[in-house]
Amino acid sequence: MxxxxxxxxxxxxxxxxxxxxxxxxxxxxxxxxxxxxxxxxxxxxxxxxxxxxxxxxxxxxxxxxxxxxxxxxxxxxxxxxxxxxxxxxxxxxxxxxxxxxxxxxTDGIGFTNSLKEAGYPVAKHSLLILGSGGAAKAVAFQSAAEGVKEIIIANRTVSKALSLKNQMKEYFPLLKIDVTGLSYDELKVVTDMVDSVVNTTSVGLDKGDASPIPGEFLHKGLFVCDLIYNPSETKLLKYAKEAGCRYVNGLGxxxxxxxxxxxxxxxxxxxxxxxxxxxxxxxxx
Ligand SMILES: NC(=O)c1ccc[n+]([C@@H]2O[C@H](COP(=O)([O-])OP(=O)(O)OC[C@H]3O[C@@H](n4cnc5c(N)ncnc54)[C@H](OP(=O)(O)O)[C@@H]3O)[C@@H](O)[C@H]2O)c1
The missing domain is CATH 3.40.50.10860 (Leucine Dehydrogenase, chain A, domain 1)
Known part of the structure; x- marks a missing residue:
């Protein structure tokens, strides 16, 4: 140069x-x-x-x-x-x-374009978003703008998930949005209700981290995205691979x-x- x-x-x-x-x-x-x-x-x-x-x-x-x-x-x-x-x-x-x-x-469009590249446009799909921080916001708003069918936001601090839902409702009043916590029982129920899951929490950044969602809840037919790209395969993505899901990491x-x-x-x-x-x-x- x-x-x-x-x-x-x-x-x-x-x-x-x-x-x-x-x-x-x-x-x-x-x-x-x-x-x-x-x-x-x-x-x-x-x-x-x-x-x-x-x-x-x-x-x-x-x-x-x-x-x-x-x-x-x-x-x-x-x-x-x-x-x-x-x-x-x-x-x-x-x-x-x-x-x-x-x-x-451009974070939100980065997310939806990476899913399009993987052959999974968010439009008309239901999406479980794990986390409610800055990345979750970008993912949620852009998915809504591109016609996602339904969003469930699951966060450790449920009040933050609720606050994100309320912000979204101002712009997308007709979109179905639910909120839940990250406990085993809560995740078991909601994972069955969606056809895609995205991890926007920082759980997985450390190589020894557990998956934010138990592997046994992942099923074939589910599309899984982890926004983390280093490590390139988090526990969540390892479980997704084992369950036969389609999946991408956050590099895209x-x-x-x-x-x-x-x-x-x-x-x-x-x-x-x-x-x-x-x-x-x-x-x-
Ligand atoms: N691929 C990309 O281009 C890209 C872009 C942006 C971000 N990211 C990744 O996305 C992740 C989040 O970034 P961010 O900017 O949104 O961070 P952030 O605003 O700090 O949000 C962090 C989120 O992680 C949750 N969390 C943190 N520790 C947790 C734990 N031990 N158990 C359960 N939940 C936990 C937080 O829950 P509470 O609300 O309960 O604290 C919050 O929902 C990071 O891994 C980042 O590297 C990737």
Whole structure:
């Protein structure tokens, strides 16, 4: 990659940010297409967010990804939101237009596009979402926007699941949404009622973690997605494989949220396979 006087700068803000795979993914795409862009990590402490956001137009940084812990706090520095980021109440992508920062959230579309790629569009299916954090919100709103038939939200803290349901009802009043906890008996009932399950909890990130849902509840015909991609096969996915379910991990979501951000910044179709290879070879050398 050759940095010139014309190179446009895109980056990611987060704290910490050193674990992010986005620089590798986007720089591989820019290089492959011969685009004069570069993508850099900015480790921004929470107390420095205001100054960092003020610097974006000053430094003519043409786009940013936003990651933990800034995805919600950054909202107050943005001029305009896309429809989905307004619903979700968080952004993961910013684009500078003139002096104005426009906010988007591509996590949800990353999720639904990864399922489409696996041959399982969410439309008309029923979906059990395990978890109610930021990722669950993006998954739930985008699935609703794409015509999911029914959603059941199961979370350790049931009040958070209820709060997500209430937020969704403001935008999708006719959608059937139920809420439950993560106990054995509760999960046993709801797993039988749906045709797909997505784990959006962080259970599984550590190699020794149990599955968030007992393996015995998984049955053939169920589609299972774990948003975790490292490890590439969590206990949940191991059980899904053993039960004969179709399943995907979270790598597709990571790639497709990146691809959607790339389209927003450049207006150019991203080289998805190049991006996937760059990420895979970094994760699993
Ligand atoms: N593939 C991708 O591109 C992608 C994108 C975003 C996120 N993710 C993954 O999605 C996961 C969640 O991220 P997030 O940003 O939504 O995090 P978050 O906002 O902190 O939410 C975490 C969720 O996990 C639940 N949880 C945490 N520990 C638990 C435990 N021991 N038992 C049961 N539930 C537990 C929390 O339940 P409570 O509400 O009860 O605390 C909450 O629902 C992470 O693994 C992250 O790596 C993947």
């Amino acid at each position: 050759k940095i010139t006087g014309n190179t446009k700068v895109i980056g990611i803000i987060g704290w910490p940010v050193s674990h992010s795979l986005s620089p590798v993914m986007h720089n591989a795409a820019f290089e492959h297409l011969g685009l004069d862009y570069c993508y850099v990590p900015f480790a921004i402490k929470p107390e420095c967010l205001k100054e960092a956001m003020e610097a974006v137009p000053a430094l003519n940084i043409v786009g940013l990804n936003v990651t933990v812990p800034h995805k919600e706090k950054v909202l107050k520095y943005i001029s305009e939101f896309s429809e989905e980021s307004g619903m979700i109440g968080a952004v993961n992508t910013l684009k500078l237009e003139g002096n104005r920062l426009i906010g988007y959230n 979501m990571l790639i497709h949220q990146g691809a959607a951000s790339f389209r927003i910044w450049t207006g150019i179709e991203p080289p998805v396979e190049v991006m996937r290879q760059a990420v895979e070879s970094t994760l699993f050398p």
